[in-house]
Amino acid sequence: MSKSNNNSIEDPRESNKLGRRLVLKTGLGFGAAAALAPVLAACSSDAADETSNTGSNDTATSPDGTPAEATGDPIKVGYIGDLTGVLAQQGQIQLNCFELAVKQINESGGIGGRPIEAVTEDTASDSAQAIEKSTKLALEDEVVTVIGGITSSVREAALTVLPNEKIPFFYTTFYEGAAAGATACDEYLIATGQIPNQQVAPLVPYLSENVGKKYIVVGNDYIWPRGMTEVLEELLVEEGGEVVSSTYFPLGTTDFGPFFKELADADADICWVTLVGSDQDTFLQQYKQFGATTQIVSLSMNDDIAATNPEISEGVITVQNYLAGIESGNNTKFLEEYRAENGADTFPIAIGEGAYNSVYLFKGAVEAADGSTDPTDWIPKLSGVSFDSPSGSIGIDADTQHAITNSYIGKVGADGVIEILDEEKAVVPVVEGCILS
Amino acid sequence: MDLLFSLLLDGAFLISILGLVALGLGVINNLLGITNMAHGEFIAVGAYTVVVLTDQGLPYWVTLFIAALVGMALGVLLESTLIRRLTDRPLDAILVTLGLGLVMQQVLKEMFGSTPRSVVSPVSGTFDVAGLSYPLFRITIIVAAVAAVAATFLFFTKSSFGLVVQSIFQNRESALTNGVNAGKYNRLAFGIGTGLAALAGSLLAPNAAVLPTMGAFYLAPAFVAVILGGSKRLMGAVAGAAFMGGLEVVIGESFTRTWGRAGVLVLAIIVIRMWPEGLLREPKARVA
Numbered sequence: 202m203s204k205s206n207n208n209s210i211e212d213p214r215e216s217n218k219l220g221r222r223l224v225l226k227t228g229l230g231f232g233a234a235a236a237l238a239p240v241l242a243a244c245s246s247d248a249a250d251e252t253s254n255t256g257s258n259d260t261a262t263s264p265d266g267t268p269a270e271a272t273g274d275p276i277k278v279g280y281i282g283d284l285t286g287v288l289a290q291q292g293q294i295q296l297n298c299f300e301l302a303v304k305q306i307n308e309s310g311g312i313g314g315r316p317i318e319a320v321t322e323d324t325a326s327d328s329a330q331a332i333e334k335s336t337k338l339a340l341e342d343e344v345v346t347v348i349g350g351i352t353s354s355v356r357e358a359a360l361t362v363l364p365n366e367k368i369p370f371f372y373t374t375f376y377e378g379a380a381a382g383a384t385a386c387d388e389y390l391i392a393t394g395q396i397p398n399q400q401v402a403p404l405v406p407y408l409s410e411n412v413g414k415k416y417i418v419v420g421n422d423y424i425w426p427r428g429m430t431e432v433l434e435e436l437l438v439e440e441g442g443e444v445v446s447s448t449y450f451p452l453g454t455t456d457f458g459p460f461f462k463e464l465a466d467a468d469a470d471i472c473w474v475t476l477v478g479s480d481q482d483t484f485l486q487q488y489k490q491f492g493a494t495t496q497i498v499s500l501s502m503n504d505d506i507a508a509t510n511p512e513i514s515e516g517v518i519t520v521q522n523y524l525a526g527i528e529s530g531n532n533t534k535f536l537e538e539y540r541a542e543n544g545a546d547t548f549p550i551a552i553g554e555g556a557y558n559s560v561y562l563f564k565g566a567v568e569a570a571d572g573s574t575d576p577t578d579w580i581p582k583l584s585g586v587s588f589d590s591p592s593g594s595i596g597i598d599a600d601t602q603h604a605i606t607n608s609y610i611g612k613v614g615a616d617g618v619i620e621i622l623d624e625e626k627a628v629v630p631v632v633e634g635c636i637l638s
Numbered sequence: 639m640d641l642l643f644s645l646l647l648d649g650a651f652l653i654s655i656l657g658l659v660a661l662g663l664g665v666i667n668n669l670l671g672i673t674n675m676a677h678g679e680f681i682a683v684g685a686y687t688v689v690v691l692t693d694q695g696l697p698y699w700v701t702l703f704i705a706a707l708v709g710m711a712l713g714v715l716l717e718s719t720l721i722r723r724l725t726d727r728p729l730d731a732i733l734v735t736l737g738l739g740l741v742m743q744q745v746l747k748e749m750f751g752s753t754p755r756s757v758v759s760p761v762s763g764t765f766d767v768a769g770l771s772y773p774l775f776r777i778t779i780i781v782a783a784v785a786a787v788a789a790t791f792l793f794f795t796k797s798s799f800g801l802v803v804q805s806i807f808q809n810r811e812s813a814l815t816n817g818v819n820a821g822k823y824n825r826l827a828f829g830i831g832t833g834l835a836a837l838a839g840s841l842l843a844p845n846a847a848v849l850p851t852m853g854a855f856y857l858a859p860a861f862v863a864v865i866l867g868g869s870k871r872l873m874g875a876v877a878g879a880a881f882m883g884g885l886e887v888v889i890g891e892s893f894t895r896t897w898g899r900a901g902v903l904v905l906a907i908i909v910i911r912m913w914p915e916g917l918l919r920e921p922k923a924r925v926a
Contacts, residue, residue: 450896451895454895455847458647459887482847483846483847490776
């Protein structure tokens with residue numbers, strides 16, 4: 202590969218650091234910060250544009266090793282994610298995985314000979330920023346697709362913009378599906394994370410058998426945690442279990458003290474945690490201080506958190522479409538390549554693997570559409586693409602445009618390693634009444 | 639009965655940290671006449687200081703003092719280079735300190751990454767009161783915070799430095815015309831304010847995920863606490879914090895936790911509307 206080719210991935214990110222630094226605090230609700238944001242965002246986008254144009258028209262190498270001339274302009278792909286705020290850790294890993302896929306594809310001939318040019322934007326877990334950044338990617342950068350997204354509020358916000366501009370959005374995080382009024386069926390939404398019938402439905406029977414059926418819920422106060430409780434309650438009807446109480450705290454809470462009295466009173470078998478990002482870390486820390494012993498099941502647990510804070514993560518059960526402990530040649534290679542870029546002790550996580558897979562699925566679909574980046578050409582090709590991902594072979598279900606994925610139930614050990622306890626292969630996503638094909 | 643205890647203990651914990659943050663913010667606001675929008679980042683500075691030093695093997699209780707000193711030193715440094723140029727320009731000061739906060743956040747992020755850090759609590763175990771099991775460590779935090787507030791109070795009421803500061807509080811113009819060197823007092827007052835924020839952060843470090851943005855949770859209520867407290871009394875901010883923290887816990891218990899956060903701000907607006915001077919009134923002038 203050529204050196205300048207590499208730059209086309211890294212430059213937008215470097216220049217975007219400027220934007221991130223300046224727009225950091227807009228989520229805090231201070232008038233001054235909110236007023237500044239549009240100005241600062243504009244600065245960052247200018248910078249991103251200037252640098253990202255370098256390194257576009259150059260040679261790439263085709264998969265068989267012969268140099269392939271890049272024919273025409275690079276394909277612009279946008280990334281949105283939470284690079285600051287309570288989900289910064291997850292957002293950074295998601296971006297790392299996205300960039301890894303872009304780098305690999307560009308090094309091996311791009312998409313039909315055209316390199317991918319990444320444009321990165323930070324949504325800071327804030328709906329207003331998600332709308333602003335999606336609009337910027339669509340209108341200013343004119344990307345052909347957007348990949349990323351963590352919180353459901355950001356997804357919903359992005360979906361108010363991108364479909365109108367006919368830009369498909371690869372959402373890579375597990376979410377509540379059609380529960381709680383969320384958007385799960387849209388011709389411009391492609392989901393590579395799991396929805397409840399793939400994630401929670403395999404988990405709940407496992408818990409009934411091995412732990413218990415009486416749940417107490419603690420989550421953040423927005424659509425995903427509430428939607429997941431809804432799904433859990435429906436599943437528990439069949440299982441004969443119940444949710445005895447549910448408590449929701451605002452995003453960014455640093456004191457969960459009031460919950461622990463409820464936990465003590467509830468006498469539940471399972472503490473169902475849908476707190477996200479650093480709120481989960483804070484909660485686990487206080488859980489230990491309060492000496493609570495109820496089995497924690499957290500959908501937000503991942504290998505990175507477990508390895509960073511093993512003393513508070515030990516014993517937590519989770520279910521994901523990717524865990525670092527998956528034993529396969531693909532995953533070993535993925536871990537090696539991820540760590541070569543990001544450091545020896547780092548871990549990719551499910552939402553990152555989703556972003557990685559998204560780039561490859563996009564490449565597959567565009568190539569199947571004879572290189573056309575018009576979504577009406579390549580979206581119908583998605584269901585015919587299969588990708589040998591780190592978590593196994595995945596594909597896109599034609600009706601829902603959601604990924605058919607494996608599901609892995611894991612438990613954090615004392616050493617901070619998530620041990621895989623059970624798995625279900627190739628679970629087909631179910632969104633009732635959704636027929637997009 | 640156990641509900642009462644749980645409300646009292648949860649309230650006391652929230653108020654103790656919030657009180658320290660608000661007191662620091664209040665000292666800066668009352669003495670320098672500016673709003674320190676970077677206050678939350680000083681909380682993070684205190685917390686990261688504890689993370690770094692406990693990693694080096696220092697005992698937690700020692701790192702508390704070092705964190706407070708680091709926060710204070712950084713405050714004094716910033717006051718003498720940046721903040722002192724903003725005297726009598728309160729609106730500019732808001733923008734400058736807001737920008738300063740963003741820079742500090744990014745520096746912390748570059749230094750420590752975006753992975754939340756944690757500190758192991760130095761005191762483990764719980765105690766049982768009226769059927770409620772509560773962590774011992776939280777009690778030690780409450781005691782430490784009360785001690786810090788009391789020490790600050792004594793310093794400002796008993797030392798000659800504090801008495802001069804009090805006189806500036808009550809009438810800035812006449813204190814300055816009587817020969818008070820405002821620069822020196824501003825510098826130290828800003829340092830004390832940021833030192834208190836860093837101390838709050840160091841107390842918070844074993845309780846919450848340590849992140850550059852961790853101060854945000856306390857900043858909005860602390861601002862309101864300072865306004866509620868009024869500008870004439872040092873302890874007004876602490877009273878304001880007690881109002882904010884106490885109500886948040888009670889409303890949160892009665893309705894939802896999110897309403898606890900939002901409702902207390904609504905009530906604060908009503909209180910400020912009815913008593914614009916704040917909860918604690920200006921001391922009555924004594925005529926000789």
